[in-house]
Amino acid sequence: MSNQAQSAQFEDEFMDGDAGFDAEAAERARPIPRISIQAFCDDQRSAEVLQYAAEDRRLSKAHVSVHMGGIAAAIAHYVDSPTPNLIIVDTALSGPALLPELDRLAQSCDPGTKVIIIGRYNDVLLYRELLKRGVSEYLVAPIDPMGLMESISNLYNNPDTDPVGHVFAFIGAKGGVGSSTVCHNVAWTLSEVLKSNVTIADLDLAFGTTGLDFNQDPVQGIAEALAAPERLDDQLLDRLLTKCSEHLSIFAAPVVLDRDYDISPESCDMVIDVVRQNVPYVAVDLPHGWSPWTKRVLLQADEVIITAVPDLANLRNAKNIVDLLRTARKNDAKPHLVLNMANVPKRQEITLKEFEQALDVKAIATIDYDCESFSQAANNGQMVEEMNPKAKAAERFREIALAMTHRRDVKADKPAASGLAALAPFLEKLKLKR
Ligand SMILES: Nc1ncnc2c1ncn2[C@@H]1O[C@H](COP(=O)(O)OP(=O)(O)OP(=O)(O)O)[C@@H](O)[C@H]1O
Ligand SMILES: [Mg+2]
Numbered sequence: 001m002s003n004q005a006q007s008a009q010f011e012d013e014f015m016d017g018d019a020g021f022d023a024e025a026a027e028r029a030r031p032i033p034r035i036s037i038q039a040f041c042d043d044q045r046s047a048e049v050l051q052y053a054a055e056d057r058r059l060s061k062a063h064v065s066v067h068m069g070g071i072a073a074a075i076a077h078y079v080d081s082p083t084p085n086l087i088i089v090d091t092a093l094s095g096p097a098l099l100p101e102l103d104r105l106a107q108s109c110d111p112g113t114k115v116i117i118i119g120r121y122n123d124v125l126l127y128r129e130l131l132k133r134g135v136s137e138y139l140v141a142p143i144d145p146m147g148l149m150e151s152i153s154n155l156y157n158n159p160d161t162d163p164v165g166h167v168f169a170f171i172g173a174k175g176g177v178g179s180s181t182v183c184h185n186v187a188w189t190l191s192e193v194l195k196s197n198v199t200i201a202d203l204d205l206a207f208g209t210t211g212l213d214f215n216q217d218p219v220q221g222i223a224e225a226l227a228a229p230e231r232l233d234d235q236l237l238d239r240l241l242t243k244c245s246e247h248l249s250i251f252a253a254p255v256v257l258d259r260d261y262d263i264s265p266e267s268c269d270m271v272i273d274v275v276r277q278n279v280p281y282v283a284v285d286l287p288h289g290w291s292p293w294t295k296r297v298l299l300q301a302d303e304v305i306i307t308a309v310p311d312l313a314n315l316r317n318a319k320n321i322v323d324l325l326r327t328a329r330k331n332d333a334k335p336h337l338v339l340n341m342a343n344v345p346k347r348q349e350i351t352l353k354e355f356e357q358a359l360d361v362k363a364i365a366t367i368d369y370d371c372e373s374f375s376q377a378a379n380n381g382q383m384v385e386e387m388n389p390k391a392k393a394a395e396r397f398r399e400i401a402l403a404m405t406h407r408r409d410v411k412a413d414k415p416a417a418s419g420l421a422a423l424a425p426f427l428e429k430l431k432l433k434r
Pocket of ligand 2: 179204285286288
């Protein structure tokens, strides 16, 4: 079967369009580091699933090769070849036949090599035997790409020792539509309201506004990291980041024009990888533009947030971005859409419904044009909620932060907060009594 036909078949089978998309499984399957994976399959279908998974962004750093021949081929192969980080064996053998073969394979396995077995029998005793022999995971065929990626990801992403942060990429459908403003306010909300550690990576090296928006004037930042990404380690990262508050740091852009900025997709990848090892959330502020590295960041991010103003050019550009992402990220949720600067009196606008229909994406928020709150916040180097907690936009930013982190509880916070507010006079009285 051609690669394209195969992809289409798996998409139908496993993803069932968007209706059957399992967002939680997609969330659990985290990006896999630069490891080598070799698979040996008895079954053609398992081989096809592996090949399909190998093309997913989560496995893009890993080196995957898929061979036929099952465990016999694996044993023969490793007699005189070193073993990779992970061997996946798809086998039709039952327990009594499989275990001695596995022992033979173990004789040629290097110490660090892990093994996943894909078998045909849903058998607890066999499962226990395999674990005793050091097999990391036993999956029962037929496997699906997302389940397979989740299993591999569980082996290589240990939340206790090796946290891998989520990367949120923010891009504007056009220049000046408020993408950076949305990025900064949402990141701030995550850090203040959800008390999660967040780093904003400002990739608008020449004109970025992260420093201004948070009232900071860093001497060094992300450009130093991008110039020599191989030198970036936790200590250097610590020196290059600017801490804005307990939970929020910025990786600021230099914003000078006396140098050329040649960013490569690889350096971008390396820098973001180091940052994501250090914080649970990385908000990447992308400039509006199109280059190999912007495309790479969008394709690799865990979530993409497109900010658009409700006009025709924004609609066209947003649609192009959505279509590209849907084609290239078949096993991911659709990008998020934020409609910004909406409901300007007398301006002819494309309606929310029309926008959503054209893109086939539901907007996570519509933010009204609010000249007063946004200009005051920008000029003060503050976030909208800091400047005016009652601004409607503050609520929208909370909704976006929740949607992106797949939390549903912020709205529930509100009655609790107003409940507390209602109790405030009584609490005051109690204080007075004491
Ligand atoms: N909803 C809004 N109402 C009023 N002003 C807004 C709103 N959203 C953003 N702005 C203002 O619009 C201006 C542009 O915003 P911002 O710099 O975030 O856009 P951008 O899409 O990142 O632009 P660039 O293409 O330069 O990266 C800022 O002055 C910001 O304060
Ligand atoms: Mg911007």
